[in-house]
Amino acid sequence: MTPPAATxxxxxTAIHKHFGALHVLKGVDLEVAERELVFVIGPSxxxxxxxxxxxxRLEEPSSGSVVVDGIDLLDPRTDINHARQRIGMVFQxxxxxxxxxxxxxxxxxxxxxxxxxxxxxxxxGQAALARVGLADRAGHMPAQLSGGQQQRVAIARAIALExxxxxxxxxxxxxxxxxxxxxxxxxxxxxxxxxxxxxxxxEMGFARAAADRVLFMDEGMIVEAGPxxxxxxxxxxxxxxxxxxxxxxx
Amino acid sequence: xxxxxRFVETFFNAKVMAKYWPDILSGLFVTIELxxxxxxxxxxxxLALALLRSLGIRPLNWLIVFVVDLFxxxxxxxxIVLIYxxxxxxxxxxxxxxxxxxxxxxxxxxxAEEIFWAGITAxxxxxxxxxxxxxLSFGQTLxxxxxxxxxxxxxxxxxxxxxxxxxxxxxxxxxxxxxxxxQASSAVSNSYNPSPLTLGAAAYLVLFLPVVVLGRWIETRxxxxx
Numbered sequence: 388m389t390p391p392a393a394t395x396x397x398x399x400t401a402i403h404k405h406f407g408a409l410h411v412l413k414g415v416d417l418e419v420a421e422r423e424l425v426f427v428i429g430p431s432x433x434x435x436x437x438x439x440x441x442x443x444r445l446e447e448p449s450s451g452s453v454v455v456d457g458i459d460l461l462d463p464r465t466d467i468n469h470a471r472q473r474i475g476m477v478f479q480x481x482x483x484x485x486x487x488x489x490x491x492x493x494x495x496x497x498x499x500x501x502x503x504x505x506x507x508x509x510x511x512g513q514a515a516l517a518r519v520g521l522a523d524r525a526g527h528m529p530a531q532l533s534g535g536q537q538q539r540v541a542i543a544r545a546i547a548l549e550x551x552x553x554x555x556x557x558x559x560x561x562x563x564x565x566x567x568x569x570x571x572x573x574x575x576x577x578x579x580x581x582x583x584x585x586x587x588x589x590e591m592g593f594a595r596a597a598a599d600r601v602l603f604m605d606e607g608m609i610v611e612a613g614p615x616x617x618x619x620x621x622x623x624x625x626x627x628x629x630x631x632x633x634x635x636x637x
Numbered sequence: 638x639x640x641x642x643r644f645v646e647t648f649f650n651a652k653v654m655a656k657y658w659p660d661i662l663s664g665l666f667v668t669i670e671l672x673x674x675x676x677x678x679x680x681x682x683x684l685a686l687a688l689l690r691s692l693g694i695r696p697l698n699w700l701i702v703f704v705v706d707l708f709x710x711x712x713x714x715x716x717i718v719l720i721y722x723x724x725x726x727x728x729x730x731x732x733x734x735x736x737x738x739x740x741x742x743x744x745x746x747x748x749a750e751e752i753f754w755a756g757i758t759a760x761x762x763x764x765x766x767x768x769x770x771x772x773l774s775f776g777q778t779l780x781x782x783x784x785x786x787x788x789x790x791x792x793x794x795x796x797x798x799x800x801x802x803x804x805x806x807x808x809x810x811x812x813x814x815x816x817x818x819x820q821a822s823s824a825v826s827n828s829y830n831p832s833p834l835t836l837g838a839a840a841y842l843v844l845f846l847p848v849v850v851l852g853r854w855i856e857t858r859x860x861x862x863x
Contacts, residue, residue, distance in 0.1 A: 398852065445769065445770060468772045468774050469774065470772075471772040472772040476766075476767075478772040480763050481760075482764060482766065482767035483815070484767075484768075485781055485786065486785050495768075496772055496773055499773055499777050500773055500777075541767070545765075548771060548772070573826065
């Protein structure tokens with residue numbers, strides 16, 4: 388259980404987000420230390436996905452500050468495209484480019500953003516696909532892959548850029564149950580390699596086994612945070628207790 | 638003379654056809670030239686407008702939507718006549734050929750913009766987010782990720798619309814363009830026999846059937862494995 392270090396990789400402070408009249412995030416603070424895996428749980432509509440999307444500015448916070456790897460993401464002088472290379476993101480719906488092969492998906496940003504030549508990008512891309520166990524699927528189109536394989540290609544696409552932190556937005560929610568395991572396995576290996584990760588998910592078993600800290604969010608605020616054993620077995624807050632007992636009964 | 642003989646004499650008169658086929662052929666070349674110019678300029682202008690619109694600059698988009706709706710609403714013949722007879726009053730004297738080209742290119746531009754725009758907006762938001770999250774810029778995402786997918790969706794409606802508008806080159810006969818229909822019409826007046834119109838119809842088939850087939854081929858060629 389690593390407590391937040393002196394210089395966290397992610398430091399989000401007093402994040403507020405309004406969608407019109409809707410106040411989705413109500414002053415959220417989040418620090419993630421290097422090599423830490425932070426797991427975010429909470430009922431749907433609690434703002435956990437929005438918080439995650441604020442961490443790479445896919446969502447523009449209404450106020451607050453987000454600093455990732457020393458870069459102030461909300462500073463207008465920040466080159467956001469440069470900064471985003473250091474922040475990998477994996478989506479619930481995979482979002483692979485359907486008109487490109489698995490390798491093409493992984494190498495696009497390597498060539499266009501990181502400025503690698505085709506041969507070099509292909510080599511890095513192949514290595515990334517090998518890390519997620521799909522070296523033999525490089526030439527396949529996304530539609531020829533199972534959901535689990537597509538999500539692993541999406542993970543390869545993110546890690547090929549050698550990010551400092553990876554954001555996972557419900558990475559297994561769109562998968563058939565028998566395909567969830569392969570994706571969690573890749574995430575576990577990523578975690579063991581020392582990747583800093585922020586995971587929004589309902590996979591409580593994975594959280595118990597792999598998370599350093601679990602955050603419980605409700606109504607746009609972090610209600611409670613702590614090591615998984617504490618949050619799952621002995622939550623301090625009534626709302627956390629209610630939520631935990633609800634998912635335990637599933 | 639039986640009905641059949643009269644029919645052949647009227648619409649398939651060999652003597653008249655033999656005399657006037659070179660005129661129809663020259664009309665075919667004018668139509669090809671006109672059609673090619675309309676397709677190239679109309680589609681490029683339509684794509685350019687759709688890409689401009691995706692920048693999301695409000696006042697610019699109002700202007701684009703206004704122009705597009707205007708040229709979708711006006712009958713092409715009205716635009717041709719307005720340009721041919723109206724522009725000379727401001728000291729611009731476009732030929733019938735140029736008037737027809739500009740008019741139909743504007744109409745194709747308008748419809749193509751709507752089709753390209755529909756294609757761009759049909760690409761799921763997740764594609765934008767995935768690309769932007771890896772550091773691709775707005776332009777790189779639009780051109781490298783979104784547009785290739787949008788173009789594949791747009792090919793069938795675009796092919797249909799392009800053919801429909803390009804056939805409008807026949808309207809050029811109204812402003813003295815010597816394209817297929819213009820040549821056929823004057824041949825009919827000169828020979829007192831409608832057979833040149835039959836030749837004209839054949840010329841349109843020769844020109845547009847391959848285009849229709851080409852459109853079908855492009856549709857299958859650019860479909861990716863699902």
